[in-house]
Amino acid sequence: MIEIPGFDPMFDDAMWAVNWQAIPVALIPPGEHPGGFRVERRFLHEAMIFDRPYRLSQPFDCRFLYDPEGRLWMSNTPQEHIMMFNNGSASHGHVLVGGLGLGLYPQYAAAVGAMTRCTVIEHSPAIREIVEPTLSVALADLISEPLNVQTADIEIMLAGPVTTRYDTVFLDTWPAMDPIYLPAINRLRDQARRHLAPGGRVLLWGYRWMVQLFEQACAQVLIRPAHARRSWLETDAKAEPPVLALLAPVLDHFAGQSLEDLDAALVWCRQHIITVTGA
Numbered sequence: 001m002i003e004i005p006g007f008d009p010m011f012d013d014a015m016w017a018v019n020w021q022a023i024p025v026a027l028i029p030p031g032e033h034p035g036g037f038r039v040e041r042r043f044l045h046e047a048m049i050f051d052r053p054y055r056l057s058q059p060f061d062c063r064f065l066y067d068p069e070g071r072l073w074m075s076n077t078p079q080e081h082i083m084m085f086n087n088g089s090a091s092h093g094h095v096l097v098g099g100l101g102l103g104l105y106p107q108y109a110a111a112v113g114a115m116t117r118c119t120v121i122e123h124s125p126a127i128r129e130i131v132e133p134t135l136s137v138a139l140a141d142l143i144s145e146p147l148n149v150q151t152a153d154i155e156i157m158l159a160g161p162v163t164t165r166y167d168t169v170f171l172d173t174w175p176a177m178d179p180i181y182l183p184a185i186n187r188l189r190d191q192a193r194r195h196l197a198p199g200g201r202v203l204l205w206g207y208r209w210m211v212q213l214f215e216q217a218c219a220q221v222l223i224r225p226a227h228a229r230r231s232w233l234e235t236d237a238k239a240e241p242p243v244l245a246l247l248a249p250v251l252d253h254f255a256g257q258s259l260e261d262l263d264a265a266l267v268w269c270r271q272h273i274i275t276v277t278g279a
């Protein structure tokens, strides 16, 4: 497996965690916010966690954040908590966070990880206004310096000059755990690695999960006879153009080859999707 300094592509933040519910996490207050944003409080009795349905032993306190058009934007589901717990546990030192969201990750990074300082880059002024007050109070006794939130675009910041070096960079700005985002995420990751202090690491929400989904898609294609792969993808699987574009290098690499060893082929696919960069 290719080495990427400062990044472990096998780190799996979608693994089950046992202690996450023991960590108190402050949630934003329900209510109406300027600009038409709205936060609702609801208790969940069941939830999907990593594609499996669960009945929860206790009602789970949840916030649903709606945008001015009434669309659900974010919520703190149990799966979200587990993933933030896992990323937080792997964090240390001065942490740069891309995407404030509901402010879960920094609380885990301070409580179960070894975060000492926290700088958050959030591009939505509304999210900052809604979440920063709750998060500042929650972190006050846990880290040595006050929370530093800046309204900016993390992509522009990471592409720019290196001014501060961080022990951890945690990025969670893409809309879903879908492998089509991986080339752009890899580009962001490589820019983030420039900003690391010695011994630092980059953590990316859902990365291993997305790589696994890509490998599963590759396996589905590669088990077909070599001559039938492209037509199967286009006609039977009805793959959309972004999926076709993502899988095109796999089709090209294995063109004309009937595969004896699918596992070996999937190792190539994994290496490819971990290293490919794009817009």
Ligand SMILES: C[S@@+](CC[C@H](N)C(=O)[O-])C[C@H]1O[C@@H](n2cnc3c(N)ncnc32)[C@H](O)[C@@H]1O
Pocket (backbone or CB within 6 Å): 074, 084, 098, 099, 100, 101, 102, 103, 104, 105, 106, 121, 122, 123, 124, 127, 152, 153, 154, 155, 172, 173, 174
């Ligand atoms: C899913 S949320 C992050 C959840 C967060 N990890 C938590 O613990 O609650 C994604 C956040 O990233 C922000 N965001 C998206 N693109 C961004 C960008 N280019 N620069 C900065 N923030 C961005 C969104 O406004 C949103 O607040």
